[in-house]
Amino acid sequence: MGSSKTAEPIVPDLEKYLELRPGLFRCTYVFSLGPLSLPVATFLIRGHPTEEGGHEWLMVDAGLPPYAEKVVKSVEAVLTHPKDTLKYICITHAHMDHTGATLVLLDRWPTAKVIGHPEEKPFLCDGKSFKSCVGDTWVFTIMKHLSGPSKVQVPESKMLFLRENETWEYSGLFEIIETHGHTPGSISFLHVPSKSLMIGDASKNHMFLKKQPNLSYPLSTGTCHMGTAIKSMDKIISLKERVDTVFPAHDYNPEGVTIADIEHLRTSDPR
Numbered sequence: 001m002g003s004s005k006t007a008e009p010i011v012p013d014l015e016k017y018l019e020l021r022p023g024l025f026r027c028t029y030v031f032s033l034g035p036l037s038l039p040v041a042t043f044l045i046r047g048h049p050t051e052e053g054g055h056e057w058l059m060v061d062a063g064l065p066p067y068a069e070k071v072v073k074s075v076e077a078v079l080t081h082p083k084d085t086l087k088y089i090c091i092t093h094a095h096m097d098h099t100g101a102t103l104v105l106l107d108r109w110p111t112a113k114v115i116g117h118p119e120e121k122p123f124l125c126d127g128k129s130f131k132s133c134v135g136d137t138w139v140f141t142i143m144k145h146l147s148g149p150s151k152v153q154v155p156e157s158k159m160l161f162l163r164e165n166e167t168w169e170y171s172g173l174f175e176i177i178e179t180h181g182h183t184p185g186s187i188s189f190l191h192v193p194s195k196s197l198m199i200g201d202a203s204k205n206h207m208f209l210k211k212q213p214n215l216s217y218p219l220s221t222g223t224c225h226m227g228t229a230i231k232s233m234d235k236i237i238s239l240k241e242r243v244d245t246v247f248p249a250h251d252y253n254p255e256g257v258t259i260a261d262i263e264h265l266r267t268s269d270p271r
């Protein structure tokens with residue numbers, strides 16, 4: 001008789017960065033709690049060249065706090081040129097599974113800056129809890145009371161707050177797309193050369209207790225305003241001419257998902 005145990009997914013980028021697209025790398029850590037497992041991805045993007053053959057690097061999200069030292073070592077394994085430097089740590093939103101290694105990374109690369117949306121400042125810098133947010137679902141309204149003050153508080157002097165369409169030194173290569181709802185200032189990042197969109201928790205594609213990854217709406221337990229989050233999914237769909245691949249932060253598949261996958265989800269479950 002065959003085993004009913006859920007098959008373990010193959011994670012080719014487990015705790016190491018893998019180049020998924022030219023200049024775009026992903027490293028995944030798997031957080032397990034009993035029968036549940038959650039993949040948590042961070043990304044590196046090769047940026048402008050520096051002197052003598054090095055590069056600036058941009059990072060998207062910083063993983064869970066327990067893996068902070070491992071995240072730093074994984075980044076160091078990619079930034080091997082003496083003139084390589086981590087220039088920006090780009091945070092999709094301030095939940096701890098996306099900010100965990102931020103302060104340790106800033107210790108290692110003290111000239112780096114952290115990019116976030118201005119609406120995330122209370123949660124990224126000031127230690128404010130998401131329980132202060134007004135939600136539009138009963139699930140969030142109840143579950144938000146389990147949220148405590150942020151344990152990762154980034155000094156405001158290390159922050160660069162950006163809104164969509166604001167000009168900065170990586171305009172044209174790396175764009176901020178406002179995809180609010182999961183948190184007040186949730187954003188996504190578009191790597192223009194590879195047409196890849198890193199969407200944080202704007203949608204998820206993980207297993208939990210299922211045998212295959214399952215694309216879904218953001219979890220209502222941590223989504224402040226589901227109505228706005230759904231509008232953000234529609235906004236992602238509207239980018240279909242500019243985006244080939246969508247990379248959720250919680251996804252085992254190194255190929256990510258497509259805009260068509262998200263469009264199918266919205267069509268089959270319009271809410």
